[in-house]
Amino acid sequence: QSVLTQPPSVSGAPGQRVAISCTGGSSNIGAGSDVHWYQHFPGTAPKLLIYGNNNRPSGVPDRFSASRSGTSASLAITGLQAEDETDYYCQSYDSDLNGWVFGGGTKLTV
Amino acid sequence: QDELVESGGGVVQPGRSLRLSCAASGFTFSDFAMHWVRQAPGSGLEWVAFISYDGSRQQYSDAVKGRFTISRDTAKNTLYLQMNSLTLEDTAVYFCAKEGKEWSGGNYYYPLTYWGQGALVTVSS
Numbered sequence A: 001q002s003v004l005t006q007p008p009s010v011s012g013a014p015g016q017r018v019a020i021s022c023t024g025g026s027s028n029i030g031a032g033s034d035v036h037w038y039q040h041f042p043g044t045a046p047k048l049l050i051y052g053n054n055n056r057p058s059g060v061p062d063r064f065s066a067s068r069s070g071t072s073a074s075l076a077i078t079g080l081q082a083e084d085e086t087d088y089y090c091q092s093y094d095s096d097l098n099g100w101v102f103g104g105g106t107k108l109t110v
Numbered sequence B: 001q002d003e004l005v006e007s008g009g010g011v012v013q014p015g016r017s018l019r020l021s022c023a024a025s026g027f028t029f030s031d032f033a034m035h036w037v038r039q040a041p042g043s044g045l046e047w048v049a050f051i052s053y054d055g056s057r058q059q060y061s062d063a064v065k066g067r068f069t070i071s072r073d074t075a076k077n078t079l080y081l082q083m084n085s086l087t088l089e090d091t092a093v094y095f096c097a098k099e100g101k102e103w104s105g106g107n108y109y110y111p112l113t114y115w116g117q118g119a120l121v122t123v124s125s
Helices: none
Strands: A009-011 A018-023 A036-040 A047-050 A064-069 A072-077 A087-094 A099-102 A106-109 B003-007 B010-012 B018-025 B034-039 B045-051 B058-060 B068-073 B078-083 B092-099 B102-104 B107-109 B112-115 B119-123
Touching (some): A018 A106, A072 A087, A087 B045, A099 B045, B003 B092, B018 B034, B018 B119, B034 B068, B034 B078, B034 B112, B045 B068, B045 B078, B045 B092, B058 B068
Parallel strands (some): A009 A106, B010 B119
Antiparallel strands (some): A018 A072, A036 A047, B003 B018, B018 B078, B034 B045, B034 B092, B045 B058, B068 B078, B092 B112, B102 B107
């Protein structure tokens, strides 16, 4: 059971918009800990997608954006493309656990 | 160009030990904190351990505390994970990851900016 809760799967048609939620608690997202998002194609190295409030590393298209409110965060992907189909993870820091935590991951189907 | 290459994975019996290595290049290794993250078969990413840029501070997940030790050798630009008393639940792909220090909008952020390809550890009798 992950400390950060994500939906196991989401889906959308090409060109559409999807959002992936990440629900935490008062000791992580609700405490103001930063939330980061990663894209992971199985069998490869995970890739940083969004860091902090809504910052994209160089090379990440602006179709990807993030937001947060209270104890939750959300990753939005607009203009869905077939190449976006893979797994996405949120990550934060938990002060009760004194450690970093990941969401359970969400499989996006396009 | 950052590069992280894990090695040392393999098949090991329950109760035995294994040491993973992560060779870093393309950046000043001694300037950055590092992490180990694992992914068990059919599961998501799980944070395992952290070490500060100078090796003075380590943190562990409850699942591995007391059994695993993270360390680093600046002269060799290498990160290590010593895994003792392995159990079946430790079977996973283990990734090393570099913790970045990113400046944006007046704040610093510390995401895992670069990851290795992973090393498979299988604990089986």
